[in-house]
Amino acid sequence: MSDTPSVRIANTSFSYPGGKAGIFDLSLDIAPGELVVCIGPSGCGKTTLLKLIAGFLPCASGHVLLDGEDVTGVAVRERQCGIVFQSYALFPHMRVWENVAYPLRVRDVPLAERRRRAEAMLEMVGLSGYGERLPAALSGGQQQRVALARALVFDPRVLLLDEPLSALDAATRLSMRDEIRRIQKQQNIASLLITHDQDEALSLADRIAILREGRLIQVAPPKEMYDKPADAFVAGFIGRANLLDGTVASPDTVDTPIGRIATPGHELPNGAAVRLLVRPEKIVPVTGDPASAPPGENHFAAKVIHDRFFGASREIELAVGEGVVKIDTATREDISCVHIPRDAVQFLPVT
Amino acid sequence: MLSRWVTVAYLAYLALPIALLFTGSFGDLWLNTLLPTGFTFRWYQEVAADPSFRRAFSASLSVALATSAACLAIGLPLAYAVYRTPNPKVRAAARVLYQLPVALPPLVLAFGFILVFSSDTLPWLGSIWLLIAGHIVLCLPYFLQTVVADMQRLGLRALEDAAESLGSSGPQRFLHIVVPALRHSMLSGLIVVTALSIGEFQFSNLVSGFLNRTYPVVLLQAFYGATGFACAATVILLLLALVASFSAAYSARGAARTSMAGS
Numbered sequence: 001m002s003d004t005p006s007v008r009i010a011n012t013s014f015s016y017p018g019g020k021a022g023i024f025d026l027s028l029d030i031a032p033g034e035l036v037v038c039i040g041p042s043g044c045g046k047t048t049l050l051k052l053i054a055g056f057l058p059c060a061s062g063h064v065l066l067d068g069e070d071v072t073g074v075a076v077r078e079r080q081c082g083i084v085f086q087s088y089a090l091f092p093h094m095r096v097w098e099n100v101a102y103p104l105r106v107r108d109v110p111l112a113e114r115r116r117r118a119e120a121m122l123e124m125v126g127l128s129g130y131g132e133r134l135p136a137a138l139s140g141g142q143q144q145r146v147a148l149a150r151a152l153v154f155d156p157r158v159l160l161l162d163e164p165l166s167a168l169d170a171a172t173r174l175s176m177r178d179e180i181r182r183i184q185k186q187q188n189i190a191s192l193l194i195t196h197d198q199d200e201a202l203s204l205a206d207r208i209a210i211l212r213e214g215r216l217i218q219v220a221p222p223k224e225m226y227d228k229p230a231d232a233f234v235a236g237f238i239g240r241a242n243l244l245d246g247t248v249a250s251p252d253t254v255d256t257p258i259g260r261i262a263t264p265g266h267e268l269p270n271g272a273a274v275r276l277l278v279r280p281e282k283i284v285p286v287t288g289d290p291a292s293a294p295p296g297e298n299h300f301a302a303k304v305i306h307d308r309f310f311g312a313s314r315e316i317e318l319a320v321g322e323g324v325v326k327i328d329t330a331t332r333e334d335i336s337c338v339h340i341p342r343d344a345v346q347f348l349p350v351t
Numbered sequence: 352m353l354s355r356w357v358t359v360a361y362l363a364y365l366a367l368p369i370a371l372l373f374t375g376s377f378g379d380l381w382l383n384t385l386l387p388t389g390f391t392f393r394w395y396q397e398v399a400a401d402p403s404f405r406r407a408f409s410a411s412l413s414v415a416l417a418t419s420a421a422c423l424a425i426g427l428p429l430a431y432a433v434y435r436t437p438n439p440k441v442r443a444a445a446r447v448l449y450q451l452p453v454a455l456p457p458l459v460l461a462f463g464f465i466l467v468f469s470s471d472t473l474p475w476l477g478s479i480w481l482l483i484a485g486h487i488v489l490c491l492p493y494f495l496q497t498v499v500a501d502m503q504r505l506g507l508r509a510l511e512d513a514a515e516s517l518g519s520s521g522p523q524r525f526l527h528i529v530v531p532a533l534r535h536s537m538l539s540g541l542i543v544v545t546a547l548s549i550g551e552f553q554f555s556n557l558v559s560g561f562l563n564r565t566y567p568v569v570l571l572q573a574f575y576g577a578t579g580f581a582c583a584a585t586v587i588l589l590l591l592a593l594v595a596s597f598s599a600a601y602s603a604r605g606a607a608r609t610s611m612a613g614s
Contacts, residue, residue: 054516076515087506089513093531102527103517154518 004068005029006190007053007158012062014052015214023048024214025062030158033188035181036219037201039237040211046194049211050160053192054081066157082151082189084161088143090135096146097122097131103154121149125183141172148180152187159184159191165200177204198238202226210234226279232348235277240315242283242325243348244276257323262297263345275348280315281328282344286337298340300325369589375582387579394583398573404584406562407569412595414479414555414565415548418486419599422494422544423537425487430498431529434507446499453492457554460485464558477560485558486548493547494540501536538604542596549592566591 007030015022023045030036038046051057053064055076063072071079090099097118098105104114122128125145135143144164151159164180165173181204184191195201201208202222209219218230222238229235232243246256248268254261254276261276268274286299302318302325318325318338325338376394378387398404433449436442452460464485468476475481510532514524530537552567559565566588573581 056512076512077518077520079516080518081516083513083516085509085513087509089506089509091510091514091528091532092505093534102514102519105527106514106517106519106523150517 004032005065006032006034006067007192008063008065008068009049009053010063010065012052012064013060014048014057015060016048020213021045021048022060022214023052026214026216027062028209028216028219030190030192032190033185034206035184035191035193035204036207036209037193037195037205038209038211039195039198039201041237042196043213044211045214046196046211047162048214050083050162050192050194053158054083054160055079080154080156082154082156082159084144084147084151084159084164086163086166088135088147088167090143090146090150092135094135095131096127096133096135096138099135099146100131100149100153102150107154117153118149121153122146124186125149126179139172140168141176144168144176145179148183152183152189156189159187159189161191161193163194163196165195165197180204202238208238210237228346229277229348231351232275232277233351235348240280240326240328242278242280244278244323245350246274246276248272248274256321258321258325259300261340261345262342263347264343266347273350275350277346277348278325278340278344280326282341283325283327284339284341285316285327285329285331285335286339287331287333287335289336296339298342300338300340302335302338304335372582372585372589375578376586378579378582381578391579394577394579395587397580398584398587403564403569403572404566407564407566408587408591410479410559410563411549411566411591414483414486414563415545415595416599417483418490418548419541419545421483421487422491423541426491426494426498426540427533427537429491430495430502433495434499434502449495450492452488457485457489457551458557460488461554461557464554476558477563479560479563482555482559482563482565485554486551489551489554490544490547493543494537497536497540497543498533501533505532507532534604538600541599545596545599546592549588549595 007028009026009028012026013022013024015024021043026049028036038049040046048057052059055071055074059072063070065071066079066081091102094102097115100121101114101118104117109117119128119131122131125148127142127145127149130138130142135146138146147164161180165176168176177200180193193200193204205222207219207221208225210217210225212233218225218234220228225234225238229238229241232241235241235243244256244258244261246254246261248266248270249255249260250270251267252263252265254263254274256276263276300320302320304316305319305324306317308315312330314329314331316327316329316335318327318335320338327338329335375381375387377390377392379389379391379393381387429449433442433445436445464481465476467473468481507529510528511524514528519527550567551565552571555565556568556571559568570581570584570588573584
């Protein structure tokens with residue numbers, strides 16, 4: 001049974017009345033204990049996907065399976081999905097422990113036991129001693145923890161988190177990100193987290209699923225998503241990217257707006273249109289007098305346009321030839337030239 | 352500094368008539384002087400002994416309580432329906448529609464009632480039920496406004512979605528989430544409804560039958576008699592409105608508590 005996915009979305013479609021928005025023929029599995037982060041620009045259908053799994057929206061076609069059971073026509077309250085809402089949706093008139101114990105109350109668990117289980121869950125999320133308070137008396141991060149505890153207390157089949165960190169301030173967001181991961185691992189529960197924040201996706205996910213206009217573009221572990229993006233959209237959405245459109249000049253060079261670049265060997269015919277990706281941190285800045293430096297392969301004279309200093313690093317935009325190149329570097333010195341190592345150049349499909 | 356003086360002046364302006372009423376209701380004689388002379392409970396005793404005032408007192412109380420109960424029974428489902436309407440245009444239209452009676456002078460409503468209910472097919476003019484029906488039309492908008500605004504503020508939809516995902520059934524969501532979460536706004540809505548119903552004059556004056564005239568209607572007669580008597584009768588109206596409002600509020604809170612306690 002261990003190879004049964006906790007969540008299987010099979011060829012599912014849904015479209016909102018009138019508009020083009022929705023989900024189109026989407027398939028995705030979430031393995032037991034796995035955290036999949038679904039990311040995409042607003043309106044890409046990521047929240048729709050969550051609502052389809054939870055049952056708030058009906059599938060127009062396709063199926064949703066939880067632990068191998070087809071729940072496509074099953075009501076929301078029978079599906080046993082733990083959901084953390086963007087607004088937390090804590091019940092304002094119930095104390096913290098009553099909020100957490102609510103799923104047990106509607107399952108007719110005796111009072112003493114539900115109180116005990118709620119307290120245990122509160123301890124797990126780091127809120128022991130807060131049970132008697134009302135939600136309004138808690139900070140945003142604490143409310144988030146209560147929402148997590150409430151979503152997990154009834155041993156749901158899957159945990160669904162809808163932009164759980166978007167309402168928090170920057171500092172709390174970072175610590176809650178780690179907390180969510182810790183709790184998710186400790187409970188070993190299959191989870192789907194919706195976000196539009198690439199840092200969140202890269203740092204949290206076992207796998208990232210990137211969505212665009214209701215279609216799944218790529219599903220991959222974070223490192224693979226970053227190193228081998230499926231197309232220019234993914235490359236630009238996950239991490240920063242230099243995208244260079246050019247034409248093939250020889251079996252290992254391409255003409256681009258910044259000049260002729262030596263690339264890894266390829267099989268494309270001369271004159272073919274190509275799109276190249278170079279990650280900013282892979283470009284080597286050359287400091288000092290450009291005249292004294294020996295001209296080597298893929299060295300380009302550069303002029304600084306924008307220089308953003310972040311302490312540990314600088315993000316610099318440089319004019320190179322007729323194009324612009326972004327680099328990430330730690331150097332504090334003036335940059336007169338950039339070097340693009342040949343193996344830092346990747347080919348992306350032309351769209 | 353200026354704002355403080357404006358505040359003080361306005362509060363005095365508000366309180367002065369009420370203070371004068373109080374003074375007048377205990378004054379023995381009040382003719383052509385700034386303040387009445389002498390002290391007496393006579394006027395209260397006379398109002399209490401007057402059969403038409405006694406009848407009006409209980410009529411007002413019954414009408415106000417029935418109106419409150421009806422506003423709660425009609426208003427909560429109606430507010431819920433308006434709030435949950437998915438189409439924003441329909442929602443806006445519904446809001447205009449239910450706010451309409453606020454803009455409508457009660458007099459117009461009364462004329463409409465007289466036209467319709469003095470006919471031979473619907474000869475109900477003068478019945479207390481017709482009076483209550485009119486009060487419901489006049490008071491319901493205020494209740495709806497308060498409750499719908501609270502539903503939006505709370506994000507009731509997300510609360511219900513959360514409860515549903517946690518395994519709560521429709522009736523459970525209503526009893527565990529909707530009613531207790533809205534108890535404060537339902538309470539203040541009911542206070543407003545009761546106070547409005549107790550004080551309503553324009554409509555009641557035209558539509559109430561002779562035997563179920565409400566207190567404000569009978570009160571008007573008092574001003575043709577002794578000043579002290581009129582003052583005492585008015586103070587009683589003031590107290591009646593206060594008491595009725597709070598009793599409505601407390602009974603609603605009690606109901607909300609009961610529904611919260613049950614599991």
